[in-house]
Amino acid sequence: MGIFIDIHQFPCLNDNYGYLVHDAGSGETAAIDTPDAERYLAEAKLRGWTITQIWNTHWHPDHAGGNLRLKEETGCRIIGPAGEAAKIPGIDQAVKGGDAVMLGEAKAAVIDVPGHTLGHIALHFADQSAAFVGDSVFALGCGRVFEGTMEMMWQSLKRLKALPPKTQLYCAHEYTASNARFAVTIEPENKALKDYVAWIEKRRSDNLPTVPALLERELATNPFLRADLPEMQLAMGHAGNAAATFGEIRGRKDRF
Numbered sequence: 001m002g003i004f005i006d007i008h009q010f011p012c013l014n015d016n017y018g019y020l021v022h023d024a025g026s027g028e029t030a031a032i033d034t035p036d037a038e039r040y041l042a043e044a045k046l047r048g049w050t051i052t053q054i055w056n057t058h059w060h061p062d063h064a065g066g067n068l069r070l071k072e073e074t075g076c077r078i079i080g081p082a083g084e085a086a087k088i089p090g091i092d093q094a095v096k097g098g099d100a101v102m103l104g105e106a107k108a109a110v111i112d113v114p115g116h117t118l119g120h121i122a123l124h125f126a127d128q129s130a131a132f133v134g135d136s137v138f139a140l141g142c143g144r145v146f147e148g149t150m151e152m153m154w155q156s157l158k159r160l161k162a163l164p165p166k167t168q169l170y171c172a173h174e175y176t177a178s179n180a181r182f183a184v185t186i187e188p189e190n191k192a193l194k195d196y197v198a199w200i201e202k203r204r205s206d207n208l209p210t211v212p213a214l215l216e217r218e219l220a221t222n223p224f225l226r227a228d229l230p231e232m233q234l235a236m237g238h239a240g241n242a243a244a245t246f247g248e249i250r251g252r253k254d255r256f
C-alpha cells in the first residue's frame with residue numbers, strides 16, 4: 001500500500017551491496033550509502049535516474065567514501081547519522097532515531113542502531129516493508145561491535161526485531177554463506193536454519209544474492225537475534241541474560 005518506490009540493488013566493491021531507491025512520482029533518487037561513487041553514477045544513468053540524495057547509515061569508508069564525489073557530480077543532499085555527523089563527508093542534515101526522512105512522498109523512519117559504530121542508523125520504509133540496515137544486522141549475522149558495547153548492540157538488534165516480521169532487511173554486505181557456517185555451530189538442530197542454509201548454498205552457487213533477508217526468517221534462524229530465548233541463553237551459559245548471551249555469540253563469531 002501507499003507510495004511505490006523502486007529499489008535497485010547491485011554488488012559493489014568486494015562484498016558490499018549498493019542501493020538506489022527511486023520515487024517515480026517526484027523523480028527523487030536516494031543513494032543508500034556510497035561504497036563506490038562511479039558505480040552508483042553508472043547504475044543511476046542506466047536507469048535514467050539522477051541521484052538527488054544520499055542517506056548514510058554510518059561513517060565507514062565502504063559506506064560514506066563516495067559521498068563527496070557523488071555530491072560534486074549531482075549536487076545531491078547528504079543526510080546522515082547525528083551521532084557521528086562529524087565523520088560523514090559533505091553532510092547537510094543530521095538525523096537520529098524518531099526522525100523521518102522523505103523521498104518524494106515516501107517516508108522512511110530513522111532508527112538508532114548503535115554498536116558497530118556509535119551513531120549507526122537504519123532507515124525503515126514502513127509502507128514498503130523495507131529497512132536499510134547498513135552493517136547493523138546481516139542475513140544470519142550482525143555487524144562487529146567496533147565502537148559500542150554488547151549491551152548497546154543487543155538493544156539495537158531488539159529495535160530491529162520489533163519491526164513487522166514481513167520487513168525485508170536490505171543489509172550492506174553479502175556475508176550470508178560464511179555467517180551460515182557459523183550459525184549452524186550455535187544451533188545445529190534448528191530445522192528452519194538447515195532449510196535456510198540449503199537455500200543459501202543454492203543461491204550462491206547460482207551467483208544470486210541472499211539479500212534482502214526477510215525479518216521473519218531471521219527471527220527463526222539468526223543466532224544474534226535469538227539471544228532472548230531461554231534455551232539459547234542456557235546453551236550459551238547466560239541463563240536469564242540476553243545481552244550477555246548476545247555477547248557470547250558475538251565473541252564466538254569474532255574467533256570463528
Ligand code: ZN
Pocket residue numbers: 058060063116135
Ligand atoms: Zn561498517
Ligand code: FE
Pocket residue numbers: 060062063135172173
Ligand atoms: Fe560495511
